[in-house]
Amino acid sequence: MKTTGLQSVVSTFREIKSRAESQWQELCNSGKPVVMVGAATCGRAAGALGVIRAIKDEVKKHKLDCPVVEVGCMGHCYAEPIVIISKPGYPPICYGHVNKVIAERLIREFILGDDPCLEFVLGALEANELVPSLSDFPRARFEKKIILKNCGHIDPEQIEHYLANGGYTALVKALQMPPEVIINEVGRSGLRGRGGAGFPTGQKWEICRNAPGRPKYVICNGDEGDPGAFMDRAILESDPHSVIEGMIIAGYAIGARYGYIYVRAEYPLAVHRVRIALRQARKLNLLGKNILGSDFSFDIRLFQGSGAFVCGEETALIASLEGEPGIPHHRPPYPATDGLYGKPTLINNVKTLAYIRHIIDNGAEWFASTGTEESKGTAVFALAGKIVNTGLVEVPMGTTLRQVIFDVGSGMQNGKRFKAVQIGGPSGGCLPESALDLPIDFDSLTDAGAMMGSGGMIVLDEDDCMVEIARYFLEFTQRESCGQCTFCRLGTKQMLEVLDEITKGQGRIEDIDMLSRLAEDIKAGSLCGLGKTAPNPVLSTLRHFRDEYEAHIKEGRCPALMCRDLIAYYIIPEKCERSCDACVGSCTTEAISANKKRIKVIDQEKCVKCGTCLSACPPQYNAVVRLSPPSEVPASK
Amino acid sequence: MKTVSLTIDGKKIRAREGEKVLWAALDNGIYIPNLCALHDALEPFAACRLCFVEVEGKKQPVTACTEAVEQGMVVNTRGPGALRLARTAFELLVASLPVDCAHCPSSGSCELQKIAAHLSIKLKTKRFRKLLRELPIDYSSPLFIYDPNKCVLCGRCVWICRERLGIGTLGFAHRGFDRLVTTFGSEPISESKCLDCGECVVACPTGALAFKDRQGIKSGLGKGG
Ligand SMILES: Cc1cc2nc3c(=O)[nH]c(=O)nc-3n(C[C@H](O)[C@H](O)[C@H](O)COP(=O)(O)O)c2cc1C
Ligand code: SF4
Ligand code: SF4
Numbered sequence: 001m002k003t004t005g006l007q008s009v010v011s012t013f014r015e016i017k018s019r020a021e022s023q024w025q026e027l028c029n030s031g032k033p034v035v036m037v038g039a040a041t042c043g044r045a046a047g048a049l050g051v052i053r054a055i056k057d058e059v060k061k062h063k064l065d066c067p068v069v070e071v072g073c074m075g076h077c078y079a080e081p082i083v084i085i086s087k088p089g090y091p092p093i094c095y096g097h098v099n100k101v102i103a104e105r106l107i108r109e110f111i112l113g114d115d116p117c118l119e120f121v122l123g124a125l126e127a128n129e130l131v132p133s134l135s136d137f138p139r140a141r142f143e144k145k146i147i148l149k150n151c152g153h154i155d156p157e158q159i160e161h162y163l164a165n166g167g168y169t170a171l172v173k174a175l176q177m178p179p180e181v182i183i184n185e186v187g188r189s190g191l192r193g194r195g196g197a198g199f200p201t202g203q204k205w206e207i208c209r210n211a212p213g214r215p216k217y218v219i220c221n222g223d224e225g226d227p228g229a230f231m232d233r234a235i236l237e238s239d240p241h242s243v244i245e246g247m248i249i250a251g252y253a254i255g256a257r258y259g260y261i262y263v264r265a266e267y268p269l270a271v272h273r274v275r276i277a278l279r280q281a282r283k284l285n286l287l288g289k290n291i292l293g294s295d296f297s298f299d300i301r302l303f304q305g306s307g308a309f310v311c312g313e314e315t316a317l318i319a320s321l322e323g324e325p326g327i328p329h330h331r332p333p334y335p336a337t338d339g340l341y342g343k344p345t346l347i348n349n350v351k352t353l354a355y356i357r358h359i360i361d362n363g364a365e366w367f368a369s370t371g372t373e374e375s376k377g378t379a380v381f382a383l384a385g386k387i388v389n390t391g392l393v394e395v396p397m398g399t400t401l402r403q404v405i406f407d408v409g410s411g412m413q414n415g416k417r418f419k420a421v422q423i424g425g426p427s428g429g430c431l432p433e434s435a436l437d438l439p440i441d442f443d444s445l446t447d448a449g450a451m452m453g454s455g456g457m458i459v460l461d462e463d464d465c466m467v468e469i470a471r472y473f474l475e476f477t478q479r480e481s482c483g484q485c486t487f488c489r490l491g492t493k494q495m496l497e498v499l500d501e502i503t504k505g506q507g508r509i510e511d512i513d514m515l516s517r518l519a520e521d522i523k524a525g526s527l528c529g530l531g532k533t534a535p536n537p538v539l540s541t542l543r544h545f546r547d548e549y550e551a552h553i554k555e556g557r558c559p560a561l562m563c564r565d566l567i568a569y570y571i572i573p574e575k576c577e578r579s580c581d582a583c584v585g586s587c588t589t590e591a592i593s594a595n596k597k598r599i600k601v602i603d604q605e606k607c608v609k610c611g612t613c614l615s616a617c618p619p620q621y622n623a624v625v626r627l628s629p630p631s632e633v634p635a636s637k
Numbered sequence: 638m639k640t641v642s643l644t645i646d647g648k649k650i651r652a653r654e655g656e657k658v659l660w661a662a663l664d665n666g667i668y669i670p671n672l673c674a675l676h677d678a679l680e681p682f683a684a685c686r687l688c689f690v691e692v693e694g695k696k697q698p699v700t701a702c703t704e705a706v707e708q709g710m711v712v713n714t715r716g717p718g719a720l721r722l723a724r725t726a727f728e729l730l731v732a733s734l735p736v737d738c739a740h741c742p743s744s745g746s747c748e749l750q751k752i753a754a755h756l757s758i759k760l761k762t763k764r765f766r767k768l769l770r771e772l773p774i775d776y777s778s779p780l781f782i783y784d785p786n787k788c789v790l791c792g793r794c795v796w797i798c799r800e801r802l803g804i805g806t807l808g809f810a811h812r813g814f815d816r817l818v819t820t821f822g823s824e825p826i827s828e829s830k831c832l833d834c835g836e837c838v839v840a841c842p843t844g845a846l847a848f849k850d851r852q853g854i855k856s857g858l859g860k861g862g
């Protein structure tokens with residue numbers, strides 16, 4: 001780029017940035033208290049909008065001069081709705097599980113009065129004498145936030161917040177670098193694609209830059225169809241500019257003029273915020289024709305996907321962008337050489353793109369200093385299942401599963417025993433306790449029979465049946481299969497049928513071999529990644545929990561007492577309290593009656609195994625139990 | 638035209654540069670099972686997954702309809718890995734078809750019979766569950782019967798009707814196990830834009846599309862591969 005153009009880029013940006021910084025300063029250091037509310041989808045689901053309304057009403061009622069700002073997801077989803085109050089004289093304090101009543105109290109007692117309501121505090125955002133800070137939490141020792149850093153701390157609908165926090169400096173820096181140098185930097189950083197497969201990002205950029213054909217395109221893959229995964233949604237909702245900045249840099253590096261952000265239509269808030277972000281970026285000429293006065297032009301369109309899981313597969317995604325049915329195609333050719341409208345197309349995941357600005361800003365070495373030999377940087381997981389702290393976490397690659405689950409996630413709910421962790425969503429697998437000390441990276445997980453996938457992490461305890469878990473995920477992929485190729489359409493259906501039979505106690509012992517052979521063939525023979533990974537949940541549970549399969553088949557027993565057809569409810573006579581009849585009324589099918597001694601008995605013929613009696617029985621008696629196989633129920637006298 | 642030389646099953650052959658292994662083999666009298674391949678199609682459909690072959694230097698079997706020939710390439714169509722995949726795919730197909738050759742108008746010209754013989758497996762599977770869909774049969778066309786239960790979703794009829802003839806009567810609907818070939822809005826063929834040319838029937842490798850007049854089949858121009 002010509003030097004004169006570059007000088008104007010730098011000076012134009014300096015002006016934009018300083019305006020943004022003064023706005024941010026006015027918000028943070030004006031002497032006014034500021035209230036921030038986590039209003040990403042997770043926060044909203046927990047009632048954040050009601051909390052915002054309550055806060056605004058209370059602020060108005062007391063005629064307070066106190067800005068109320070909607071921010072994104074901080075990752076502490078278990079404690080939503082979350083409110084952060086910064087009041088001069090106090091550290092910024094984060095409150096969890098806030099409802100309308102607490103919200104009103106916070107305004108009245110803390111903003112109006114001077115009582116920081118310590119009983120609702122989650123932690124402070126900086127070290128201080130008054131309240132323990134979040135960074136003193138055990139999890140902070142293991143977390144390292146790169147792409148989640150802004151999330152929950154800025155208003156995603158205000159580009160100034162992003163700019164004031166270092167936003168778009170990487171773009172300005174990149175515009176002063178030759179494209180090859182940028183690609184080299186990304187390559188040396190060791191960044192691998194976060195869409196699941198972990199393909200080296202720099203290499204993909206280089207292939208795309210060198211591919212003949214014009215125009216070239218950049219696509220951001222925000223389809224995120226895995227059940228339980230919401231990392232990409234959180235980033236698009238909480239820090240959309242970080243993804244946009246990554247895309248513009250990618251466009252400049254590969255020589256593209258247009259980009260598309262593909263977001264599923266089921267993510268209306270992400271769609272809304274991305275749209276606002278694009279508009280704001282365009283207004284400041286960070287996007288569009290002659291960006292910041294340079295001779296580089298790049299614009300981005302938002303595309304709302306239909307939401308099918310398979311549309312996240314890159315060739316299907318491209319077909320769907322072209323207005324064709326979202327069905328995968330044989331690769332090669334790969335999109336990097338032959339993508340959208342047959343042109344070279346760079347397709348990267350939301351997270352992959354969000355890392356780019358940090359790599360350009362801080363350098364390849366900085367990025368590569370975190371992580372393992374083959375997987376650099378951090379990994380973002382959505383923790384879910386039977387774990388205390390559900391939510392989003394970002395940890396260095398190489399952190400062990402044990403650290404993520406027990407230190408960051410604070411361990412198991414209700415003191416239950418850890419059984420397995422399901423990683424990588426429907427294409428991933430289940431790992432047992434013996435794998436807990438595995439340092440997490442792309443290759444270690446694949447070797448263990450799971451997959452990084454998109455980063456869903458579901459923690460399972462002793463009450464989870466591994467056959468049922470495998471069946472659940474297979475049911476998902478089976479339903480989401482596009483159905484064009486034989487292995488995936490019919491093979492996964494066969495596997496599902498067999499798993500159904502096993503969970504009903506109708507399996508045959510030779511089914512286990514059949515399942516694993518068929519699974520291997522589906523992996524080797526399917527056309528696209530969906531079929532190639534669909535058997536993973538079954539293969540990994542067969543590998544680590546074969547005994548559970550055998551118990552179902554040989555003994556008609558579900559060790560986790562989960563499979564409905566293999567259990568019976570039973571009231572232990574010795575524990576049943578004569579004067580209590582809580583269960584009798586709770587039963588919807590009137591299957592429970594009292595015998596002569598006023599001990600309650602379940603009529604197994606009438607029982608539909610809904611489990612209401614188990615919850616109804618008061619904890620001091622705990623007389624209702626599940627037994628498996630059902631023949632364990634003693635014959636009634 | 639540039640050509641390359643390669644070896645398939647020990648036989649040295651020449652093929653046009655860029656040609657796919659499947660067509661190079663078939664042109665030289667070497668059969669590789671296939672259902673969904675169409676020589677004129679712009680891109681291979683690669684859906685039936687029957688055409689697996691082994692290529693020296695490649696760890697995994699590859700589909701012959703997508704693999705371009707290369708100078709000096711050594712292909713084995715009967716390697717154990719390739720046969721295992723082709724057999725499993727074929728058994729999966731058979732397990733979801735109502736196999737009744739004795740009463741099927743296409744018996745004798747059916748590609749499935751040919752493939753079963755080639756892979757030396759029966760048209761019955763013991764390994765897998767029988768999964769039938771029991772979809773209604775469409776008798777409405779004056780010329781042919783469409784029985785979706787016998788369809789292997791190879792897509793040949795769809796391609797012929799849409800891409801070659803530009804009519805577009807038939808298309809795919811639904812996903813996963815429910816995927817099927819049908820008309821727009823699933824109306825009977827007689828009420829669709831079908832012109833009764835019968836090209837799809839000729840293209841169909843199975844008994845899913847069959848002429849009502851049995852002679853029609855005999856006079857039908859060679860049924861594929
Ligand atoms: C069935 C299936 C679903 C996928 N879904 C997604 C998705 O939701 N998001 C995504 O980024 N990649 C998804 N991928 C991976 C993409 O095909 C592609 O590899 C990825 O977007 C490349 O980006 P990366 O290099 O940054 O990882 C999926 C792949 C398959 C096979
Ligand atoms: S593997 Fe499944 S989703 Fe992929 S092309 Fe085949 S049928 Fe479609
Ligand atoms: S009807 Fe025949 S040609 Fe058409 S997809 Fe089915 S099997 Fe193939």
Ligand code: FES
Binds near residue numbers: 688
């Ligand atoms: S002929 Fe190759 S997959 Fe069908």
